[in-house]
Amino acid sequence: MKLRAIALAVLTLAATPAWSAEPIQPIPAFKPKNPAMVELGKKLYFDPRLSKSGFISCNSCHNLSMGGTDNLETSIGHNWQQGPINAPTVLNSSMNMAQFWDGRAKDLKEQAGGPIANPGEMAFTHELAVDVLNSIPAYRAEFKKVFGKDKANIDMVTDAIAAFEETLVTPDSRFDKWLKGDKKALTKTELEGYKLFKDSGCTACHYGPAMGGTSFQKMGLVAAYDTKSKAEGVAGLTGKDADRMKFKVPTLRNIEMTYPYFHDGAVWTLEEAVDIMGRLQLGREYNKDEIARIVAYLKTLTGKQPDFKLPILPPSTNDTPRPKPFE
Ligand code: HEC
Ligand code: HEC
Numbered sequence: 001m002k003l004r005a006i007a008l009a010v011l012t013l014a015a016t017p018a019w020s021a022e023p024i025q026p027i028p029a030f031k032p033k034n035p036a037m038v039e040l041g042k043k044l045y046f047d048p049r050l051s052k053s054g055f056i057s058c059n060s061c062h063n064l065s066m067g068g069t070d071n072l073e074t075s076i077g078h079n080w081q082q083g084p085i086n087a088p089t090v091l092n093s094s095m096n097m098a099q100f101w102d103g104r105a106k107d108l109k110e111q112a113g114g115p116i117a118n119p120g121e122m123a124f125t126h127e128l129a130v131d132v133l134n135s136i137p138a139y140r141a142e143f144k145k146v147f148g149k150d151k152a153n154i155d156m157v158t159d160a161i162a163a164f165e166e167t168l169v170t171p172d173s174r175f176d177k178w179l180k181g182d183k184k185a186l187t188k189t190e191l192e193g194y195k196l197f198k199d200s201g202c203t204a205c206h207y208g209p210a211m212g213g214t215s216f217q218k219m220g221l222v223a224a225y226d227t228k229s230k231a232e233g234v235a236g237l238t239g240k241d242a243d244r245m246k247f248k249v250p251t252l253r254n255i256e257m258t259y260p261y262f263h264d265g266a267v268w269t270l271e272e273a274v275d276i277m278g279r280l281q282l283g284r285e286y287n288k289d290e291i292a293r294i295v296a297y298l299k300t301l302t303g304k305q306p307d308f309k310l311p312i313l314p315p316s317t318n319d320t321p322r323p324k325p326f327e
Contacts, residue, residue: 027176044133058090074087103216109162189293193297211252219246274294
């Protein structure tokens with residue numbers, strides 16, 4: 001009887017992951033269900049011909065060499081237009097409960113149609129973007145292979161882009177190794193930083209595998225955030241006063257790479273971002289040493305970046321509509 005109880009306890013222990021007591025879980029690796037669709041989506045993600053100028057692709061603002069962002073306060077759109085808000089990373093974005101700072105797109109597929117037709121971003125129309133693709137036989141062949149239809153449509157385009165984006169996960173950060181039981185993966189300072197992060201309540205909002213993307217929260221809970229940005233957050237959608245300055249909690253994965261910070265991109269250093277979060281969200285003033293420890297911890301959240309061969313795009317044909325970069 002006693003032996004059986006011990007055996008059971010051992011079995012339960014083996015089945016319980018090392019991180020079960022933590023508010024944060026490791027990022028799981030992703031295995032695509034449809035590799036051909038992912039390959040097509042990758043091409044579309046890098047193809048600037050989905051923009052009016054023929055110059056701006058998804059990768060222009062979500063640069064996969066730079067943590068899936070543009071590292072600018074706000075993005076530069078068609079005709080050098082100044083964007084209204086900071087570009088969030090596309091890395092691990094499939095884990096978001098909704099897309100955009102205010103969550104106005106329900107998933108990656110719905111989101112992907114937005115920038116192509118946004119006059120301040122790629123400034124094209126869905127019809128023209130699809131015309132460009134259908135004028136290129138190599139693209140048509142690839143759409144046929146993936147979707148079994150002779151002609152591309154915007155639904156297929158957004159399906160393929162979303163399928164590619166789902167692969168953009170960043171597992172195996174040093175912190176994830178620590179979560180999985182490699183106690184040497186973090187230094188003493190980094191571990192102290194994690195304890196401070198957890199014990200002071202940062203994980204009330206930054207939890208789960210992506211450490212964000214799971215709730216909308218008010219920026220400036222304890223004290224107001226001083227910003228020049230006109231973005232109102234969720235209130236822009238609902239019109240409700242209670243939703244003013246409520247934003248989707250951003251992921252903290254790869255945070256060392258995705259500066260500048262916050263929806264207005266006004267903060268360039270992690271030290272300042274941590275100081276602001278402490279004061280505005282938790283009513284807590286960290287000293288320099290505490291900030292340094294939390295920042296050291298945050299830098300262990302950089303995972304394995306997506307790694308693939310740069311896609312080679314099929315050339316345009318005589319029938320492909322020409323780009324209009326200066327209109
Ligand atoms: C001109 C710059 C620009 C281009 C081009 C662009 N984006 Fe974005 N993207 C942004 C900005 C800015 C936001 C945030 C907008 C907001 O929340 O209101 C964003 C948001 C997103 C999000 C939501 C992430 C999150 O955490 O909420 C995803 C996903 C995304 N873009 C994917 C794409 C894809 C796919 C393309 C190509 C079809 C694309 N973007 C093209 C600037 C750009
Ligand atoms: C009450 C919820 C909440 C708590 C608690 C909280 N955060 Fe945040 N965090 C947010 C929200 C919301 C944003 C986005 C705010 C914005 O952009 O205006 C954010 C943004 C950030 C960013 C910038 C991310 C980016 O990509 O722009 C960092 C870094 C960050 N938080 C770290 C922390 C740390 C460290 C703590 C603990 C000291 C903490 N947060 C506590 C809700 C919270």
